[in-house]
Amino acid sequence: MENSANKPSWKERLHEIIYEADTKEGKLFDVILLIAIIASILLVMLESVKSFDTKYHNLLNISEWIITILFSIEYILRIITIKKPFKYIFSFFGIIDLLSTIPKYLSFIIIGSHNLAALRALRLLRIFRILKIARYIGASNRLLVALKASKAKIFVFLFFIVILCVILGTIMYMIEGEENGFTSIPRSIYWAVVTLTTVGYGDVSPHTPFGQFIASIIMILGYGIIAIPTGIVTSEMTKQQGSDIDFNTQSCPTCLKEKHKDKAVFCYNCGGTLNP
Incomplete structure (x- = not known):
């Protein structure tokens, strides 16, 4: 009974995978996400080459839809795995994630708006989550x-x-x-x-x-x-200089603040409990 009580819930587990990069699952998630972002940007670039688009239009379109749907699922999961969804929705990365997801849907209304998917390049800033070693x-x-x-x-x-x-x-x-x-x-x-x-x-x-x-x-x-x-x-x-402190990639499930000290139990910003 004690072990089951201390066992993290599926939301906490999912939050750790999506928002943090200190675990194998978290790093793998970020690597897959970065690959999908790069692939999406390349698809938009290739689609702008008329000769290539004429030959492979259907393949490019299907591939872009697959990536858009995956990003949509990821965006929803990011919202439901935190205690205060609006903190993420109106955060810098939350806005970028939304803007990088909707261009393909907008293409039904505004012709050519799918090219705005190039905004997904901003999501590459997440690479620093993978490289976040202390220095x-x-x-x-x-x-x-x-x-x-x-x-x-x-x-x-x-x-x-x-x-x-x-x-x-x-x-x-x-x-x-x-x-x-x-x-x-x-x-x-x-x-x-x-x-x-x-x-x-x-x-x-x-x-x-x-x-x-x-x-x-x-x-x-x-x-x-x-x-x-x-x-x-x-x-x-x-x-x-000389004021460095060891931080990790742990993200507060309540306010989404990062850069917590190693072995920190509570968030320095809101005081909420960090995931173990």
């Missing part, structure tokens, strides 16, 4: 913490860049004028953004010597500007 989790955790700590500095930096582009665009509009392609201040600001970010489409370019001199300064300045956000984030990541 990767620690690295990703440090990056997230560093980005959050840097957001104020990065916002100020981007705001400064916007102001700089407005000023430089206005100056170039005054120097070059409409006859050289700088037909308005907004178009000149567009040129400043393209030049400062070193993209350089070439659809608008200065013709006067002074305008070219200003453009040269902006291009050189662009290389220096690229390094600033990198330095900000790197500095914050350096502060996070």
Whole structure:
């Protein structure tokens, strides 16, 4: 009686397989899922090749339906195996899973919408569940913490860049004028953004010597500007060095939070009991 009382229910067992990657069954599930995602993306790509689609249209269509049905079943199972389904439905991966499932069904209403199945590429982010050994989790955790700590500095930096582009665009509009392609201040600001970010489409370019001199300064300045956000984030990541903690892939069946410490019994976010 005691053993049966401690035995996990089918929902808990299914939750462990679907949401976690610390067991053989969980890893196998994730590997099969990734293979299905890659196969689905390849099918969409091959279908866009007219010569191939003409020859194998029925095979491609049937294969895509099989994968869509499998994804639909997986989506339903993900919902019924957690205590608070809306936590998953409105989560990042929940929305991605839904968007990657419905394009084929929408093709009955909107012609060509099945091509949106390429959104399934976002599901490949789940590969990190398979690779989640401590060093990767620690690295990703440090990056997230560093980005959050840097957001104020990065916002100020981007705001400064916007102001700089407005000023430089206005100056170039005054120097070059409409006859050289700088037909308005907004178009000149567009040129400043393209030049400062070193993209350089070439659809608008200065013709006067002074305008070219200003453009040269902006291009050189662009290389220096690229390094600033990198330095900000790197500095914050350096502060996070040495703070790694061993995490596992265990997912809370109540709130779906991951990155729990090894041997944790309760969820750090909601306090719910983790599956054994």
